[in-house]
Amino acid sequence: MIPEYFSYTDSFLHRADPRLKIVAAVSITVVIAMSRSYITGLCGLVLSFFLVGFARLDIGVVARRLLAVNIFTAFLWLTLPLTYGGETMEFLGFMTISREGVAVAALITLKANCIVLAFLALMSTSPVSSLGHALGQLGLPEKLCLLLLFSYRYIAVISQEFQRLSRAARIRGFTPKTNVHTYRTYAYLFAMTLVNSWNRSHRVQQAMMLRCFNGRFYTLHPERLTAVECVVFGVIMTGVFIMAFWEFWKLQG
Amino acid sequence: MHISEGILSAPVLLGGGVLTVAGTAVGLKSIDTERIMPVAMLSAVFFVASLIHVPLGPGSIHLLLNGLLGIILGWAAFPAILIALLLQAILFQYGGIVVLGVNTVVQAFPAVLCYYVLRPGLSKGGNAQKIAGFLGGFLSVFLSSLFMALSLALTDTGFLQTAKIVVWANVPIMIIEGVVTMFAFTFILKVQPEILAWKSYWKDENHEVDE
């Protein structure tokens, strides 16, 4: 149910300090997201492929994730060439489409895929719990870190609860269709899940009080950077800076 | 309702980020130590809601239910939605980390608005309650798609048509969300109305324990 597929295998990137990985992922994303040239996008894609290979991710799962991302870009491919305007060109002999629209859709597709790949290699290779602690060490407010970890903890519990109720409905002959009865049933299943979770949160709250919870967020794992990690991430960050510099220089020129 | 990375322009991304930081700061202030767990739990419920697919014609849509979350949590919906979206980005690569600010505002701002506009209607009985519940789903998705369209249009005027399509394509979802939210509220108000008074709830004592 909770697919942390990528954090189960092992590689250098899996073992690397999550703080470094978060910083690298955010920098790559910022530079690529803001770039307006194919060259930066292509360089980014090379870097991302390198990272995915480095993390030894399962190609099948990676492909499935890319498919999800490209549903949105497909929507842009369907609309932008027809609506973007500007210079037009012939398409399949019988219709005209916007040349710029195609260019923009292509650039966005390149950037979106590049960012997702880098994100997969860097962020999804750490379990959410270590990311939560790393974010805390990087200065995220205590309460937000606690919200992240606790919320993550109960996703599977709540999802199972919903599925249990929904199975019970099915056993009693419920088949989802496009009608009010279906929507009402889903609403009740969901509301019941919410009420159960709400009451559970009250009990967990009590359990936390019994263990002297005072709102403080402690971390058990003082991460230490190794020399190899520093070098590898130094190289990655240098690449990112070169891309950023190239983008900036091109825009100036 | 997510915008992927790599689409929006720098000013839009920055604007979304600033608004999300502000909204989250206000939200976190309203969450004291005793309420961290309930808010985290509802954040997880919101995450799970986004995995629920309901049928629509030959296909299916997934629920958003940000209006429902907003009416219950008020400003605390900001951090709750932020966390749920961050988890979706990490676990499913929906959205992303730089576009997280925009995606959070798109979903959380309508949620907070619902809290202020619709709560009075919910405390009344009968039809007023049903209408407020329906609007909680309808308006929140309408506003979310409007904000999403706005962020596209502000990025590039060439996106204007695409942005309009986004809003129109969401009309059936608005209606379904309205219906689902209405029934969900009827249920909650019948079964456990104190959830809507969560701010005072934790201060009361002696709620029944299971036995």
Place this chain on the structure above:
Amino acid sequence: MMEYEAPLVEVQNVTFSYQGRKHPIFEEMNFSLEREKIGLIGPNGSGKTTLFHIIMGLLVPRKGAVLFKGNTVHDEKGFQELRKSIGLLFQDADDQLFSPTVLEDVAFGPLNLGFSPEEAREISRQTLSNLGLSNFEPRITHNLSGGEKKLVSLATILAMKPELLLLDEPTNNLDQETRFRLIDILNNLDLSYAIISHDWDFLEKTTREVYAIEKGAVTQCERACLHEHHHAHLYGDHPHHHED
């Protein structure tokens, strides 16, 4: 074991009712827990869990007081002290394990008590290894089985080094193996505890005295009453051995 004059914890003349209920669950109820191993039985709705929650300060009685080592506990601050010495094991382990990994969850209490991360980690390791759960440290809590969750939640409480344990239906939904393991663990604990359970056989193997809660009063059960119910328990269809 050291001798104290006052019992560890005591409820005195407690009257308690839930909101919106006409009849109080307890009226002028008295109960004390010495340093001993006892069981508590009673029909559903008789207030067993309620009693535990009153002792821990999670529920506030309308009248009466909770005494900890002979002193009345007046406020939340007092209960915070009490909670350092008394641990409560919840019915549903999912309510008790709220951290992503087992080690983090066990260390949560010690960290809140002010131990450094290194000390907390050491205490947690030791506690887990005492329960034979050493290899559980890095595991994700929500992936544990029901029985594993129960044992880990026991570890989270033992890591706080309590003087007394309150266990609320610890054998609910446990498989045979974990149930036997729990019996073994409890018998080897140098610790006092009170167990709520419907599982007669379990109580007989883990406790010295059994009390019944009924109609708002706690009375000591005769040993004979244990025998009377011998084969009404959950595992009645399994072959098993009775010591006496």
